[in-house]
Amino acid sequence: MTAENYVVKYGSLLKEETLEVIDDKILPNTIVLEATNPFPGYYEYYDGFQKDVQPHYIYLVLDRKYDLEEFTRATQKIMSYFEANFHAAIGNITIYNDVYHAIRIRRLTAYDQIKELQSCYREEGIDFKSGATIPHNSKAMIQLDKFFALDIIEDGFFKDHIEPNHGYFTIPQKLNWKQFEQLTKQVKYNMEMIHFDVSLGFIYDHFRAIDMIRVYAEDLNLDLMKKIKAKYLERIK
Incomplete structure (x- = not known):
């Protein structure tokens, strides 16, 4: 090209996926979800095709809704020093009529980086939801606001x-x-x-x-x- x-261009994306709860390698008393099969309409025909792709799409559940400028400035700063060249988008997740604000993360190279990235966001003023329980393997509607x-x-x-x-x-x-x-x-x-x-x-x-x-x-x-x-x-x- x-x-x-x-x-x-700035816009939005809406999709439905099954999200799994990550129980370890995250900050204590926070909620992190993973789309282990992020393109179900394609990979449902190829059982096991994605098993070697890790980590998958990661969702950091937030304590509140953050506006685009807050999120963008925090992410921009973190990208200047974080070890992985990750990609982030902000949006919300709906599970059983409950809405959770979240950051979607792609391109991490190891699960150990999740906790480190959470710590970075917390240092930049973006914090995470606590005191909630999300069932394992939950079907979710995901809406992302992204570039x-x-x-x-x-x-x-x-x-x-x-x-x-x-x-x-x-x-x-x-x-x-x-x-x-x-x-x-x-x-x-x-x-x-x-x-x-x-x-x-x-x-x-x-x-x-x-x-x-x-x-x-x-x-x-x-x-x-x-x-x-x-x-x-x-x-x-």
Whole structure:
């Protein structure tokens, strides 16, 4: 990709995943969750495929909602000295109608780094929830507010500039999760056993909210994204 095709946009991503509770290698009396299978729509067809990928996506549960500036400035400072080149996004997790504010962490290289990173956030003024119990293997709705680094492939199609096998395509209207879930079942039923995982999102662009779908698949390419988008557009009313 040429430099002029690389853009950064702010937006949001919504997905459903099963989260496991991490019981050790964390600060005492805090809550840390892990998505051990972060792309279930893809990996459900490949049992055990992710077992060697550790650590997975980590969620640090916060004591309250922090605004974007608080979170960004704290993360920016920590990144200047922390041992791992991690990536962080802020958002919330809904489990059984209970909402938890959280930081999603990617790219840690060892579980021992979780406790160290928690300590760094605490030193920078961001603290963690205590006194709550979350069941193991909880199904959760996860909403992340984040910056997207996007390579423009074609009008309405993007690849993630940082994360491999992540792509995005725009859709003409906002969908709620129930609509999206139903459409996805219909699309997958008509995709001739092509396996992929999807999430729902949007980005801000030129004072507008642009709705889109994030696709994850190994060796993701423009042709596959076009096929998936066409199936969704056939069904979006």
